[in-house]
Amino acid sequence: MHLASDKSSIILDFFSGSASTAQAVFKLNFSDGGKRKFICSQIPEVVSKKEPAFNFLNSIDKPNKITEVGKERIRRAGNKILKEKKEEIEQLKAKSSLIQTEEEKAKIQELEEMIAKLDIGFKVFKLDSSNIEAWDTEMPETAKAARPDWKKSRNHLKKGRTEEDLLYELLLKQGLLLTSPIEERSIAGAKVYNISHGELFICMNAPITMEVIEGIGNWGKESIAEAIVDLKPVLVLKDEAFGTDDAFKTNAELRLKNEFGFAKVNTL
Numbered sequence: 001m002h003l004a005s006d007k008s009s010i011i012l013d014f015f016s017g018s019a020s021t022a023q024a025v026f027k028l029n030f031s032d033g034g035k036r037k038f039i040c041s042q043i044p045e046v047v048s049k050k051e052p053a054f055n056f057l058n059s060i061d062k063p064n065k066i067t068e069v070g071k072e073r074i075r076r077a078g079n080k081i082l083k084e085k086k087e088e089i090e091q092l093k094a095k096s097s098l099i100q101t102e103e104e105k106a107k108i109q110e111l112e113e114m115i116a117k118l119d120i121g122f123k124v125f126k127l128d129s130s131n132i133e134a135w136d137t138e139m140p141e142t143a144k145a146a147r148p149d150w151k152k153s154r155n156h157l158k159k160g161r162t163e164e165d166l167l168y169e170l171l172l173k174q175g176l177l178l179t180s181p182i183e184e185r186s187i188a189g190a191k192v193y194n195i196s197h198g199e200l201f202i203c204m205n206a207p208i209t210m211e212v213i214e215g216i217g218n219w220g221k222e223s224i225a226e227a228i229v230d231l232k233p234v235l236v237l238k239d240e241a242f243g244t245d246d247a248f249k250t251n252a253e254l255r256l257k258n259e260f261g262f263a264k265v266n267t268l
Contacts, residue, residue, distance in 0.1 A: 007034035016040035018053070019070035022122070023077035030081055030118055037179075042067050044126075071124060078120025085115055125178065131161040131169050132268060163204050167193060170236055170268075174200050187215030198223020198233050206240040213252045217260030224261050232263035239267045 007029075013021040025038045044065040047053045053069045062068040089111050092104055100108075157166060171180060180196040190205035190212045201216055220233040235256060242249035256262040 007032065007036060009034075009036045010039065011036060012039045012041075014041050016042045016070055017066060019073045022070070022074045026077050026081055026118075026120060030085065030114060033114060033117065035119070040070060042070060074122055082115060082118070082120065085111055089115075123178065125168070129158075131158055131166045133158055166204070167195075167202055170202055171195055171200065174234065176200060185215075185219065187219070188212045190215075192216055192219070194219060194223065198227060198231055201233055201235045203235070203237055203241070206238045207243045208237070208241045210248070210252065213255065217256050217262070220256070220262055221260050232261065234263050235265045237265065237267050241267065 011021060011025055013019075016022070019040050019042075022038050022040055025036050028034060029036055044067040047057060047064050047066055047069070053066070054064065057064055057068055060072060062072065089108055092108050092111075095104075157163075167182075168178065171178070174195075176196050176199060180199075183194040185192050185194070187203075188209060188211040190203055190208055192212075192215070193202040194200075195202065198220055201220060203212065203216065205212070216235060220235075223233060224231045242252065253265045256265055
């Protein structure tokens with residue numbers, strides 16, 4: 001049996017180039033209603049000036065890397081499939097605007113259902129160092145050098161990194177998949193992420209209030225009630241989320257564990 005014949009396959013291409021594999025998966029899914037997924041891996045090689053892709057990348061104002069060709073191809077391939085099938089539906093409707101046969105009605109309905117189910121979304125990741133600044137463990141030579149830079153240590157996120165970058169790093173460190181579902185809510189003005197249906201909650205706002213803690217707790221309680229397995233959510237917050245109020249931090253952690261069923265609260 002060919003791997004692609006399994007409609008729920010995960011197809012891996014270690015040398016994806018311009019991502020022709022991804023385009024083929026889109027087309028195959030649409031042709032038979034499959035839910036195949038793809039993983040395309042490619043070193044960001046520089047495109048030679050002699051290659052047609054070089055002028056293409058310049059025309060769309062993208063960096064001169066083969067990986068940029070792949071990303072753009074995936075975007076265009078998905079949009080092209082949707083456009084073609086929507087046009088096919090319009091042609092069928094125009095052709096049978098007066099009287100539609102049962103066969104034509106069935107074909108239109110089939111195409112509309114396939115369009116509704118087609119997933120042309122994708123995520124792009126690149127291998128890099130941690131998004132979190134590591135503590136310097138080297139022993140300073142002078143007392144002056146040993147004084148900690150508290151302002152610098154308050155923000156552990158490296159320059160140029162986004163909250164989303166940190167989100168995915170924490171997800172991996174928790175042992176969750178990069179494809180885990182992520183839901184976002186605003187709770188009392190704070191942005192909160194719920195990952196993998198309640199396994200992990202992340203809030204990077206600082207400071208936060210007890211109202212935020214209660215909102216996260218209730219969301220976690222909802223997730224526990226809906227889970228089909230034993231679920232013990234973990235919450236990750238910034239170090240400065242509680243400010244200097246140790247009592248608030250202790251009370252928040254106890255409430256999340258005892259009242260809402262959280263396993264633990266981590267800070268970074």
